[in-house]
Amino acid sequence: MRTTRCSSTFVTLFILLGSLCLKSQANEREIIHPLCFEPFTGLGKTSQSSGNKTINLNNCQNKYIKYPFKQPTAWQAVFEKNDQPKDNSETGLPTYASYKLIGQMENRQVLMSYSASYGDSGKFSHAFIVEGISLQKQVANNNTLTQTLFVEGGDRCFGSIERLSIISPQKFEIRRKVTPSALVGYGLTADYALRVTKGLSDCALCCIGSLVEQVDMKGNTELVNVILLPRELRETDTEQERCLNRLTKTDTHTNLLTHEDLKTLQHNYINECHEGIAPSLNGY
Secondary structure: OHHHHHHHHHHHHHHHHHHHHHHHHHHHHHOOOHHHHHHHHHOOOOOEEOOOEEEEHHHHHHHOOOOOOEOOOOOEEEEEHHHOOOOOOOOOOOOEEEEEEEEEOHHHOEEEEEEEEOOOOOOEEEEEEEEOEEOOOOEEOOOEEEEEEEEEEEEOOOOOEEEEEEEEOOEEEEEEEEOHHHHHOOOOOHHHHHHHOOOOOOOOOOOOEEEEEEEEOOOOEEEEEEEEOOHHHOOOOOHHHHHHHHOOOOOOOOEEEOHHHHHHHHHHHHHHHOOOOOOOHHHO
């Protein structure tokens, strides 16, 4: 009788543990895997693209089911290659991938951010608007995810996204890091910007501040303001950089510029820091 009772208890415990395991796997499977959003990063040929791209969710979830991921908070999921079992050695995967659902826009479309690394020190960030996600359950409403807007961020000072927030059902705000070269060339035609930004830093570690923009559902962008870092934190390697720093009032604190302030700064920089280049009203 004792043997029977022990065997019965062991079987019951085994069944309970098995049920909990299956339930845990089911819950993880219900949440969208971070790697399912990786194909969306290749959509835009420009920084803003309103073309549509779709993903078959069942196919994607089945493809990556053997790759565990974490859910630090609601509306967020993280995949890290270092956390994977040794037999998961598929090549071509990001070493890191994460997403965060920001909120719902018009027509039940969801604004989200996505970040990924590919084996080096860089981390690339983007913003998407996607159809087919239920915010209540963090799962798809059906088997198809459709990207309706792609907004490219970038790696660190090359436009990485620092903040993403919804302004209205039709508009959101994005804050991205910017280099001295990208700041002075902002809004200028490509050829003119190439001439006037010569001598200014343009690297992943060369931040001068951040751009704050508002974006509508079609990808149209409007600059709200510029946040400049204190001068003591900026690059001063070239004569052009030192000249640009002298034109701003920011010494040991951040400074806020409007779009008109930025245009004035660009005009003054071209006048005072570049010989032989005339300011051009057609540069914008």
